[in-house]
Amino acid sequence: MAALVSLDQNCRGGVMSNVLVGSAERLQVIATYLATKPPAVERMADVGDFLLRSDHQTILSAAFDGDVPEGLRRALRRIGPSAQDRRCYTLLHQLLSRPHHESLTACIYRLSSITRSKLLIARMLPEAICRANVVEAITDVSAATDVTGAFEQLVSRGVNANDLAGAICKVRSESELMNLWHRWLIKLDCPPNPIPASSSFTPVRSGEELVSLAKRFRNCGARYLLPVMAGEDAMAVMEHGGESAMVHLRFSEGRWRCEGVYGPRNSPPSSALREALYEHLERHNVVVLSASRRKPSEWDSLRRLMRHRMLDFDFD
Numbered sequence: 001m002a003a004l005v006s007l008d009q010n011c012r013g014g015v016m017s018n019v020l021v022g023s024a025e026r027l028q029v030i031a032t033y034l035a036t037k038p039p040a041v042e043r044m045a046d047v048g049d050f051l052l053r054s055d056h057q058t059i060l061s062a063a064f065d066g067d068v069p070e071g072l073r074r075a076l077r078r079i080g081p082s083a084q085d086r087r088c089y090t091l092l093h094q095l096l097s098r099p100h101h102e103s104l105t106a107c108i109y110r111l112s113s114i115t116r117s118k119l120l121i122a123r124m125l126p127e128a129i130c131r132a133n134v135v136e137a138i139t140d141v142s143a144a145t146d147v148t149g150a151f152e153q154l155v156s157r158g159v160n161a162n163d164l165a166g167a168i169c170k171v172r173s174e175s176e177l178m179n180l181w182h183r184w185l186i187k188l189d190c191p192p193n194p195i196p197a198s199s200s201f202t203p204v205r206s207g208e209e210l211v212s213l214a215k216r217f218r219n220c221g222a223r224y225l226l227p228v229m230a231g232e233d234a235m236a237v238m239e240h241g242g243e244s245a246m247v248h249l250r251f252s253e254g255r256w257r258c259e260g261v262y263g264p265r266n267s268p269p270s271s272a273l274r275e276a277l278y279e280h281l282e283r284h285n286v287v288v289l290s291a292s293r294r295k296p297s298e299w300d301s302l303r304r305l306m307r308h309r310m311l312d313f314d315f316d
Helices: 002-009 015-021 024-036 041-053 056-063 072-077 086-097 102-110 116-124 132-137 141-156 161-168 174-185 207-217 221-229 271-283 300-310
Strands: 201-203 233-240 243-252 255-262
Touching: 024 056, 024 072, 024 086, 041 056, 056 072, 072 086, 072 102, 086 102, 086 116, 102 116, 102 132, 116 132, 116 141, 132 174, 141 161, 141 174, 161 174, 174 221, 207 221, 207 233, 207 243, 221 233, 221 243, 233 255, 233 271, 243 271, 255 271
Parallel strands: none
Antiparallel strands: 201 233, 233 243, 243 255
16 A cells, blocks of 8 residues: 555556545556556656556556466455555465466455465465365464364374365364364374283274273373374273273383373272283383382382372373
8 A cells, every 4th residue: 555655646647546436456456566566756657647547457467567367356356445565466466377286276266355364375275175265264374384284194194185175175164173173183093002902901092992981981081182193192991800990101201101090080090900000011111100119118008009199190
């Protein structure tokens, strides 16, 4: 808009006044020209005369030296009644002239309104999810980076790309888009557990298993879904003497460590189960807090009774 004001102040005929009483499309066409061919002060009178007497196609052709992509005028109308920054117009021309894929131009044409931020988001999205409703559900460019990264990460871990893209393309709001990721994360298989399965130790193998176990034990184990899938944590079930408990392991400082062991509703398992678990973990080189072998002591009974509190889950 500053370029329009400057043009109006330095040329004949009141270009600014002409623009204000004209259509939104004419405003955007002239703004496009000024963004690509900003005139020097000594040429403003001639440029103003040209903009006043020329039609939209002529102005755009002059702005881009004859390279006017199909649909540019239609897209300019979607910018609305206010001029945008210069980069918005050059970026729009670039994307329509040399789109990364066919879906990009269709996405731009279907946007309810066009801004530089929306164009950057559309350019960033993979073709499979480059849709106008997806662009408008994303708040900013950094969020678009996360959406693209999350999509590619889930696909790399085995999620069907077409199914995931189909779900993303149905979203109609930011909240719908944000809620989608947890549902698809559950579908992943877990990375290999550091301890192999045995008759008493059963690693959690998938997100669905973790959620199911959290419901069975009535704890917040499902909150660890993401670190489990990232290989930072691991979960399992330990069974001993007819009793079972969830086991939480965490990779820290180059080693796997026992973060906690919990029975139903986060209750402490029996000392017999805990001792059997600690011995099993130590055989597989898992660090157990306060479980290093000591000489027998009169404090051992109390230590075993209290040890579960030092191995507490963060399951508030």
